[in-house]
Amino acid sequence: MHEHSRVACHGCDLLQRIPLLEPGGKARCGRCGEVLAVHPVHPLDTPLALCIAAAILVVIANACPLMSLSAAGRTSTTTLAGGAYEMWIRGSEVTAVVVAFCAVVAPILYVTAMLVVMIAIQRPPAPAWMGDFMRLADRLRPWSMNEVLLLGILVALTKIAQLADVIPGPALFAVAALVLLLPWIASTFDAGVVWSRIAWSAGSDR
Amino acid sequence: MTSAAARGLVSCSECALVSRPAAANAPGYCPRCGQKLEFRRENAIERTWALLVAATVLYVPANLLPVLATTTVVSSADDTIMSGVIYLFASGSWPLALIVFIASIVIPIGKIVALGYVLITVQRNAQANDRQRTRLYRIVEFIGRWSMLDVFVDTYIVALVQLSPLMSVEPGPGVPYFMAVVVLTMFAAMSFDSRLIWDRSGVNHGR
Numbered sequence: 001m002h003e004h005s006r007v008a009c010h011g012c013d014l015l016q017r018i019p020l021l022e023p024g025g026k027a028r029c030g031r032c033g034e035v036l037a038v039h040p041v042h043p044l045d046t047p048l049a050l051c052i053a054a055a056i057l058v059v060i061a062n063a064c065p066l067m068s069l070s071a072a073g074r075t076s077t078t079t080l081a082g083g084a085y086e087m088w089i090r091g092s093e094v095t096a097v098v099v100a101f102c103a104v105v106a107p108i109l110y111v112t113a114m115l116v117v118m119i120a121i122q123r124p125p126a127p128a129w130m131g132d133f134m135r136l137a138d139r140l141r142p143w144s145m146n147e148v149l150l151l152g153i154l155v156a157l158t159k160i161a162q163l164a165d166v167i168p169g170p171a172l173f174a175v176a177a178l179v180l181l182l183p184w185i186a187s188t189f190d191a192g193v194v195w196s197r198i199a200w201s202a203g204s205d206r
Numbered sequence: 207m208t209s210a211a212a213r214g215l216v217s218c219s220e221c222a223l224v225s226r227p228a229a230a231n232a233p234g235y236c237p238r239c240g241q242k243l244e245f246r247r248e249n250a251i252e253r254t255w256a257l258l259v260a261a262t263v264l265y266v267p268a269n270l271l272p273v274l275a276t277t278t279v280v281s282s283a284d285d286t287i288m289s290g291v292i293y294l295f296a297s298g299s300w301p302l303a304l305i306v307f308i309a310s311i312v313i314p315i316g317k318i319v320a321l322g323y324v325l326i327t328v329q330r331n332a333q334a335n336d337r338q339r340t341r342l343y344r345i346v347e348f349i350g351r352w353s354m355l356d357v358f359v360d361t362y363i364v365a366l367v368q369l370s371p372l373m374s375v376e377p378g379p380g381v382p383y384f385m386a387v388v389v390l391t392m393f394a395a396m397s398f399d400s401r402l403i404w405d406r407s408g409v410n411h412g413r
Binding site: 007008014031032071076078087091135138149154156158163164192198201 | 208210239297305350354358364365403
């Protein structure tokens with residue numbers, strides 16, 4: 001047996017072997033319950049297809065108007081990034097930077113990194129620096145807050161709707177679709193398969 | 207039941223490869239992905255405490271200072287997070303009021319209490335409820351980002367309601383504090399290491 005057929009649980013460090021999983025199966029730590037391994041049916045094709053769809057949606061979400069407001073003959077329109085920009089010019093610069101990161105920068109980089117990795121591993125071995133894209137995607141995932149953003153926008157709309165007419169824009173629907181798509185990518189994606197198709201940074205097997 | 211650390215093995219936090227470290231006190235780098243190896247996250251307890259205390263302190267101005275200032279032709283009003291919730295409730299959308307209340311009030315307090323409880327039990331070498339404490343920590347890690355809800359609500363209200371002189375909304379001084387609470391508690395959860403729960407209870411023999 002190779003060293004890497006063994007895993008140590010990230011939740012509790014218990015050393016264990018993963019049994020052969022059925023397609024669609026999942027292995028959990030016998031001690032703390034953390035998910036140890038997944039075995040998606042199509043670990044290469046499905047995430048790639050979903051990543052392409054997500055990339056298109058990210059472009060729509062950031063390029064199109066998010067929503068517009070009209071009251072007494074006046075209208076105002078905003079985009080995803082427009083929210084952060086408005087916070088910046090109204091003196092809340094720190095908030096603007098964090099909102100821009102969580103609503104715009106992190107989702108764009110996350111989807112891009114995942115797409116690049118999924119393309120690169122189609123023909124193994126992918127170069128070792130693809131590991132840096134995996135690392136980037138991993139770091140960004142908690143900060144890519146599409147679902148929180150969507151709920152936030154809906155609450156904002158409800159508050160404003162009592163004052164004026166609100167017209168949702170294409171970006172709002174793109175964000176909603178991303179909320180469904182990103183967890184779907186995560187559930188069809190097997191990090192173990194990805195790492196096994198990336199070249200080792202230290203050269204040969206130990 | 208032995209942990210990787212008890213066998214002298216270290217598992218990569220990035221690619222999950224289990225390997226033999228270069229040395230026990232300086233494990234070196236993962237041979238597969240090049241990540242710096244660590245048996246346990248460095249200074250996990252101290253860092254988590256520091257971030258948690260900072261978040262608790264900032265929680266006070268975050269709730270006392272206004273987050274939105276609304277100006278119309280005839281009036282102007284300041285809203286804090288709690289008065290925003292009450293406004294939503296009073297205007298008839300109680301499901302939304304409940305969601306904002308949970309995301310902005312219940313989750314931040316719950317995170318601080320839950321992380322504090324896990325830290326104290328780890329420091330006192332508690333032997334019980336390892337699985338429940340691990341699950342509690344995982345819930346905190348998973349749910350933390352939802353507190354950012356109110357920041358997004360305020361941002362997009364400010365961005366849209368700019369119909370001056372008819373009506374305009376400005377961000378209040380409470381927003382950066384509240385956001386800092388969310389970001390700091392997220393970092394606090396990330397800097398903790400749930401493997402410590404199992405080490406201290408004596409089930410991960412040795413080190």
